[in-house]
Amino acid sequence: MPELVIRKDIDGIAILSLNRPEALNALSPSLFVELHDHVTEIYGETEKVGCVILRGEGRSFSAGNDLKAMQAGEKAPHPFFQAETVEMIEGLPQPVIAEVQGHCYTGALELALACDLMVCSENAKFADTHGKWALTPLWGMSQRLPRRIGAMNAKEMMFTGRVVSGAEAFEIGLVNKCVPDSDLSEATLTMARAIVENSWHTLRADKMLVNKGQDYGLKDGLMFERENSPGRAAGKEERLSGFKKD
Structure with missing residues (x-):
């Protein structure tokens, strides 16, 4: 079975890639277990890792929580495991950059919001679709999104469920940079390299x-x-x- 989260290290930068491209990197409980394990390891590597990049393989960062896994009864180790994993990412000693292309919906947006910085491509699509499925936030949307873009913008995204483009995400302060699709990985790596050059x-x-x-x-x-x-x-x-x- 392939790894659901792949780690690659480059010059003090740990790159974590969600690896379910065939499912738009939907966030299954099994994926979260692997992500949790990687994050736990990086916590203890402050002399080896100076910056972390979180990204998705394929054409999307992540389409969000895996509804098929939920319907199939797949369970996380405990009810708040995913939320605690998101908090662990936010609490990493090292700066974390989210590299976002394609879909970044709901649970995926909550995951990206736990990162310190965000770089997206022009084809990025951000949305909070909790309301479309009669769900409510559990992984931090109601707290981190308003802190990132202000309460009024956050309420609009949450109440309407509308899709925010990469360009608009930059305009409202959701991301640090919006770059052409072909430049995304290099732009993110350039930012990470500038970070690790410092103390x-x-x-x-x-x-x-x-x-x-x-x-x-x-x-x-x-x-x-x-x-x-x-x-x-x-x-x-x-x-x-x-x-x-x-």
């Missing part, structure tokens, strides 16, 4: 401070930063001494 110590600190700082108002957030910023890393002086202005 991995700083990357991990920045992600922690920004993510946890969102739980506070400005005054308390400033205090949180002062009290929790880890300070200089060994070797910082060498990095500074080698810095040159363009």
Whole structure:
């Protein structure tokens, strides 16, 4: 049986690819088990992995939750396993980039929203279709989508279920970049390489401070930063001494 999630490492970048292209990478419980295992491994590899890319094989990132698997009675290890796996991705010490082409619907959008950054192709299609199936969010849609694009835009997507194009996703701040279809993988890898060129110590600190700082108002957030910023890393002086202005 082929792997449902494939890992490839390039120069400190771990690339995780959802590998059910024949099913538009539908998110079955079995796929989530493999994804969970990969994410768990990457948690312990902060000296080996500086950035993570999450993508899908074939023509789609993912069409969303696997309704056929649900109808067939396939079960995750426990009721909140998928939601906890999404939270693990959000909680990875390393920055995570979602590389999105084609469909990114509902559960797949919840998965992508757990990533720190998102690059999409012009053919990308984003939608929250919970309402079309009389389902309600369990993997973070109601919390992460409004934080990403604002409550009004999020409510429109959630209430109507309409499809948002790659270009519009960029306009409303859902993604960082929208690029031609043929440029997607290279554009994402270029962003990842720019990230890993910086201090991995700083990357991990920045992600922690920004993510946890969102739980506070400005005054308390400033205090949180002062009290929790880890300070200089060994070797910082060498990095500074080698810095040159363009």
